[in-house]
Amino acid sequence: xxxxxxxxxxxxxxxxxxxxxxxxxxxxxxxxxxxxxxxxxxxxxxxxxxxxxxxxxxxxxxxxxxxxxxxxxxxxxxxxxxxxxxxxxxxxxxxxxxxxxxxxxxxxxxxxxxxxxxxxxxxxxxxxxxxxxxxxxxxxxxxxxxxxxxxxxxxxxxxxxxxxxxxxxxxxxxxxxxxxxxxxxxxxxxxxxxxxxxxxxxxxxxxxxxxxxxxxxxxxxxxxxxxxxxxxxxxxxxxxxxxxxxxxxxxxxxxxxxxxxxxxxxxxxx
Amino acid sequence: xxxxxxxxxxxxxxxxxxxxxxxxxxxxxxxxxxxxxxxxxxxxxxxxxxxxxxxxxxxxxxxxxxxxxxxxxxxxxxxxxxxxxxxxxxxxxxxxxxxxxxxxxxxxxxxxxxxxxxxxxxxxxxxxxxxxxxxxxxxxxxxxxxxxxxxxxxxxxxxxxxxxxxxxxxxxxxxxxxxxxxxxxxxxxxxxxxxxxxxxxxxxxxxxxxxxxxxxxxxxxxxxxxxxxxxxxxxxxxxxxxxxxxxxxxxxxxxxxxxxxxxxxxxxxxxxxxxxxxxxxxxxxxxxxxxxxxxxxxxxxxxxxxxxxxxxxxxxxxxxxxxxxxxxxxxxxxxxxxxxxxxxxxxxxxxxxxxxxxxxxxxxxxxxxxxxxxxxxxxxxxxxxxx
Numbered sequence: 001x002x003x004x005x006x007x008x009x010x011x012x013x014x015x016x017x018x019x020x021x022x023x024x025x026x027x028x029x030x031x032x033x034x035x036x037x038x039x040x041x042x043x044x045x046x047x048x049x050x051x052x053x054x055x056x057x058x059x060x061x062x063x064x065x066x067x068x069x070x071x072x073x074x075x076x077x078x079x080x081x082x083x084x085x086x087x088x089x090x091x092x093x094x095x096x097x098x099x100x101x102x103x104x105x106x107x108x109x110x111x112x113x114x115x116x117x118x119x120x121x122x123x124x125x126x127x128x129x130x131x132x133x134x135x136x137x138x139x140x141x142x143x144x145x146x147x148x149x150x151x152x153x154x155x156x157x158x159x160x161x162x163x164x165x166x167x168x169x170x171x172x173x174x175x176x177x178x179x180x181x182x183x184x185x186x187x188x189x190x191x192x193x194x195x196x197x198x199x200x201x202x203x204x205x206x207x208x209x210x211x212x213x214x215x216x217x218x219x220x221x222x223x224x225x226x227x228x229x230x231x232x233x234x235x236x237x238x239x240x241x242x243x244x245x246x247x248x249x250x251x252x253x254x255x256x257x258x259x260x261x262x263x264x265x266x267x268x269x270x
Numbered sequence: 271x272x273x274x275x276x277x278x279x280x281x282x283x284x285x286x287x288x289x290x291x292x293x294x295x296x297x298x299x300x301x302x303x304x305x306x307x308x309x310x311x312x313x314x315x316x317x318x319x320x321x322x323x324x325x326x327x328x329x330x331x332x333x334x335x336x337x338x339x340x341x342x343x344x345x346x347x348x349x350x351x352x353x354x355x356x357x358x359x360x361x362x363x364x365x366x367x368x369x370x371x372x373x374x375x376x377x378x379x380x381x382x383x384x385x386x387x388x389x390x391x392x393x394x395x396x397x398x399x400x401x402x403x404x405x406x407x408x409x410x411x412x413x414x415x416x417x418x419x420x421x422x423x424x425x426x427x428x429x430x431x432x433x434x435x436x437x438x439x440x441x442x443x444x445x446x447x448x449x450x451x452x453x454x455x456x457x458x459x460x461x462x463x464x465x466x467x468x469x470x471x472x473x474x475x476x477x478x479x480x481x482x483x484x485x486x487x488x489x490x491x492x493x494x495x496x497x498x499x500x501x502x503x504x505x506x507x508x509x510x511x512x513x514x515x516x517x518x519x520x521x522x523x524x525x526x527x528x529x530x531x532x533x534x535x536x537x538x539x540x541x542x543x544x545x546x547x548x549x550x551x552x553x554x555x556x557x558x559x560x561x562x563x564x565x566x567x568x569x570x571x572x573x574x575x576x577x578x579x580x581x582x583x584x585x586x587x588x589x590x591x592x593x594x595x596x597x598x599x600x601x602x603x604x605x606x607x608x609x610x611x612x613x614x615x616x617x618x619x620x621x622x623x624x625x626x627x628x629x630x631x632x633x634x635x636x637x638x639x640x641x642x643x644x645x646x647x648x649x650x651x652x653x654x655x656x657x
Contacts, residue, residue: 183374187412196386203390 022139023146024205028114032106033147034194038158041165043151045099047144049092049107051137053084054116058124058136060084065125077120078111085110099167115139146201153197158188290485290536291355297476298361298531301466308459308468309369313423320369320421321465324376328364331377332356335384354394356384362402362531365466366524366571367409370421375413379405399578400538403571410571423462427522428568436519436561437509437623443518453514456521467527470520477530486534489546494529495520497554501611505558505618523568525557538578544599545581545588551607553577555614562621 022028029050036042060080068076089107092100100107110116119139124132156162160179165172187193302325310318333356340350360380367376383405391397427450434442447453450461459469467473481488499516506515520526533539533550540549553573560569588599 182372185378185408185412186415187408190411192408192411199390 016138017142017145018205018208020139021142021146021205022115022118023143024202025209026118027202028118029143030198032109032113033150034191034198036103036106037147037151037154037194037197038189039102039155039165040148040151040162041099041167042102043147044144044164045092045096045167046103046106047140047147049088049103050110050113050115050143051140052088053081053110054119054140054143055133055136056084057081057116058119058132059129061120061124062127062129062132073125074117074121077117081116081120082111096167098165098170115143149201150194150197153201154188154193157185158190158193159186160184285484288352291358293480293483293485294358294531295355295361297480298358298365298466300476301365301469301472301527302361304459304469304472305365305465309465312460312462317369317421324369324371324373324465325361325364327373328360328376328380329357331380332360332384335381336389339385339389350393354388356388359383359388359401359405363405363409365531366402366406366464366527368417368426368464369423369462370417370419371409371413372418375409379409379412382408395537397537398581399575400532400535403532403575403578406571407575426463426567427456427461427518428463431518431522432567435621435623437621438511438515439623440510440512442623443511443514447514447518453517453521456518463522464524464527467524470526473526473530480530480534486530486536487543487546489543490533490539490550491529493547493550494533494554495525497551497611498525498557501554501558501614501618504615505562505621508619509621509623519558519561524570528553528570528574532574538581540581540584540588542585542588542592542599544592544603545584547603548584548587548606549577549581552580552610555610558614559617562617 019025023030023033032046036046057077057080061077064076064080065073085108088110089100092103092107119135123135127135152162156178160181160183161175161177163172163175185193188197302321306318306321309321333351336351336354336356337347340347363380363383364376367379383401387399387401387404388394388397427447430446430449431438434446438446447456450456455461456468457470459472461468477486477491480486481491499520502519503513503516506512529550533553540546553576556573556576557569560566560572566572587602592599
């Protein structure tokens with residue numbers, strides 16, 4: 001466990017996001033990802049909701065875990081998560097009605113999103129609140145990053161326009177047309193395109209991981225070979241040294257041999 | 271005595287994959303040539319030229335995609351392209367799409383078909399779905415809105431009969447098929463539809479040549495077209511239609527083209543002969559069900575894609591020694607086909623013909639006004655291209 005943690009601590013922010021990516025690395029919470037990544041606005045809204053729920057639920061779970069009987073821990077966590085999701089959903093309905101209506105049921109479905117229960121089970125229940133909050137933020141950010149990447153590709157290829165609407169005021173912040181009208185590939189706005197995009201990105205993440213792992217393994221191997229070489233050389237050197245020392249000792253012994261009996265004699269005398 | 275050692279399967283056929291593909295390419299060229307001539311004669315030189323440019327761009331895009339892929343994965347580019355036959359996919363895709371699709375749509379569909387339909391599965395021989403059908407599905411779902419109005423050819427027979435729910439009485443059938451010059455002209459391919467799937471005679475001739483040269487098996491096309499004919503004949507009889515209804519079902523849309531060029535794809539169809547029979551009968555049943563009950567104009571494409579998906583299951587069902595298990599396999603085929611045919615006949619029995627929106631007007635006033643009222647509706651009816 002300490003080794004894993006050390007490895008995680010050593011990884012940079014970006015690398016950790018790729019390696020522990022809940023969507024493309026662990027394949028968690030895919031249902032909402034496939035459904036809501038039609039526009040960047042939706043993706044950011046969903047990402048924010050997941051971050052809030054994830055951080056708060058991780059903190060609460062880590063606080064409550066020590067006093068929860070093991071038999072009922074899943075219902076307890078679910079109740080915590082469901083309350084948080086309800087709060088987030090109501091806040092969203094009050095202040096961002098357009099976003100709330102476009103995300104629809106997927107806000108409520110955050111309750112059963114595997115990422116949140118997964119982190120509660122795997123991390124928050126045996127870590128302190130601060131670490132859990134950091135983990136929740138990290139996971140929420142990687143989720144947001146993943147849905148943003150997917151919705152960027154889908155929106156640009158499917159509609160040709162990259163746009164973002166401020167969910168609080170429902171005003172358009174920016175809108176660029178990246179692909180001229182008539183040249184967009186509208187299949188990317190449908191579920192088919194969603195699966196295609198997901199497959200491409202997951203494959204890219206896996207390829208990056210494989211290449212990186214191979215590099216690390218090679219470096220490790222090279223290091224080991226070098227270490228073995230060094231060890232062999234050191235051994236050789238030691239052997240040579242030992243031989244030299246022996247030879248010296250033999251040389252030294254010859255004159256030493258003479259005074260030794262004398263010393264012994266002295267000892268005996270004493 | 272000389273003993274030769276080689277790993278199974280021991281290939282006895284004198285035909286190599288390269289030879290088969292060469293002859294298939296020649297057949298597709300013949301169909302293309304017919305399309306160019308027909309469009310030039312019927313609509314003018316610009317239409318004929320458009321077919322040629324579409325075909326050239328598609329083939330170029332297919333080969334370029336594979337070249338980039340092989341370059342990126344550090345393989346031999348020329349060898350890779352020559353053993354992967356991207357031009358066959360590109361040609362079939364062009365032939366089953368309609369002429370009003372833009373060049374851009376064709377190129378993008380070919381690229382997506384080659385990459386996601388074929389290369390990501392491991393290249394030629396590993397793909398699950400017929401790449402051309404996959405690309406055509408993308409084309410129909412992505413670019414239905416971006417059709418070029420300059421090259422409109424009017425409603426195709428499948429779109430026209432779709433407005434009647436694929437179920438016609440004799441008095442409606444006459445005027446409808448008259449628009450395309452009767453069944454005889456449809457047999458000769460003298461009507462607008464998708465680029466290559468019109469001339470049934472030529473396609474069947476190509477199929478016959480390929481069967482005689484042992485490029486393809488006869489089971490898939492014969493059982494596919496035969497099942498469609500027989501079942502639609504029975505459905506027609508249930509509803510008081512004649513033999514012409516079954517003939518129309520076979521001639522309209524992509525049945526003949528799909529049966530000869532797409533059902534026989536050695537990669538995506540079952541390996542065993544009884545498996546191929548189930549494959550063909552299943553595709554025929556799906557085609558008819560889609561035609562009668564779905565909102566697509568023609569079900570050939572999706573029926574082939576669906577059966578492609580079932581191919582591994584069929585192969586598993588028919589696994590084992592083909593000679594020892596012959597009786598069991600025949601029984602399986604009979605049961606599977608009987609179930610599928612019964613379902614299709616049931617669907618056909620409850621299917622009802624409907625009259626298009628313009629038909630009420632047609633009865634009230636003279637035919638000409640109704641015709642003009644019905645045609646735009648037909649043109650913009652859902653995302654149905656001719657296939």
